[in-house]
Amino acid sequence: MRQVSLGLFLFAFWLILSGHYTPFLLAIGLGSVALAVYVSSRMRVVDAEGHPIGLLSRWLGYLVWLYIEIMKSAWAVTRIIIDPKLPISPTMTKVRASQKTPAGIATYANSITLTPGTITTDVKGNVLTIHALVRGGADDLEGGDMDRHVSGFERGRV
Amino acid sequence: MMEQIVDIASWILIVLGSFFIITGAAGMLRMPDLFTRMHAASVIETLGATLLVVGLMLQAGFTLVSAKLVFVLLLFFFIGPVAAHALAQAALHAGVEPMLDEDRRNREPPGGAEKNETDPVEPKT
Numbered sequence A: 001m002r003q004v005s006l007g008l009f010l011f012a013f014w015l016i017l018s019g020h021y022t023p024f025l026l027a028i029g030l031g032s033v034a035l036a037v038y039v040s041s042r043m044r045v046v047d048a049e050g051h052p053i054g055l056l057s058r059w060l061g062y063l064v065w066l067y068i069e070i071m072k073s074a075w076a077v078t079r080i081i082i083d084p085k086l087p088i089s090p091t092m093t094k095v096r097a098s099q100k101t102p103a104g105i106a107t108y109a110n111s112i113t114l115t116p117g118t119i120t121t122d123v124k125g126n127v128l129t130i131h132a133l134v135r136g137g138a139d140d141l142e143g144g145d146m147d148r149h150v151s152g153f154e155r156g157r158v
Numbered sequence B: 001m002m003e004q005i006v007d008i009a010s011w012i013l014i015v016l017g018s019f020f021i022i023t024g025a026a027g028m029l030r031m032p033d034l035f036t037r038m039h040a041a042s043v044i045e046t047l048g049a050t051l052l053v054v055g056l057m058l059q060a061g062f063t064l065v066s067a068k069l070v071f072v073l074l075l076f077f078f079i080g081p082v083a084a085h086a087l088a089q090a091a092l093h094a095g096v097e098p099m100l101d102e103d104r105r106n107r108e109p110p111g112g113a114e115k116n117e118t119d120p121v122e123p124k125t
Helices: A002-018 A023-042 A053-082 A102-114 A135-143 A145-155 B002-030 B034-060 B064-093
Strands: A091-096 A118-124 A127-132
Touching: A002 A023, A002 B064, A053 A102, A053 A145, A053 B002, A053 B034, A091 A135, A102 A118, A102 A127, A102 A145, A102 B034, A102 B064, A118 A135, A118 B034, A118 B064, A127 A135, A135 A145, B002 B034, B034 B064
Parallel strands: none
Antiparallel strands: A091 A127, A118 A127
């Protein structure tokens, strides 16, 4: 099931990147997709962590929400850079992730890093170490708004 | 007429994207240490890159080139945090002390579920 889904994704990816649709090239594409799926199955990476199809339906909604967050904080960091006084107050903190699966925690950690002004420097179990450019960024993450959002995304309630 | 509007919109996006990239670069020079510089760099790879790519997509129109530009953007979004995480962790392991105003690392972490220092395991399907 997961292998079939991975194969479809890879082939769609191949079609878009290729742009040549002669039978010979399509056959080569199918062959390489089959090979890639076979090899990744042998490597046991086609699991809920490597190819999380359960998150597929909510993926776009989450990306839009995350994107708005990214724009807001990117603008905030831009204003800090432009400010002649450079008003930074670097803070490191630890927060707990409430996600249950590795894919969920990875999503949370990567979302934090993607948002300008905060970087996840370490993940141990469900404890994330975070470096924030300003104190407020650390406070926001400790407030747990993003954490709740990622958990909602993981479970299907956004 | 329509073409001109798309052209103008595209140029506005490209110029805005360039503005954020230059700002990010300036930030990398102005910030005092490695970690704060990484924050400045993340403005480039998120806002700057997106505006630039969307501007280029308007130039390309509804073609395969646009689809490939979407892939470039997604690539940024998935690889950017991985690289940033690797860089930050490598620096910490190498003993680079971040310049901090406040260090809350020794505090009990708030939020989320109960503390769990072992990595979660995916249920076998």
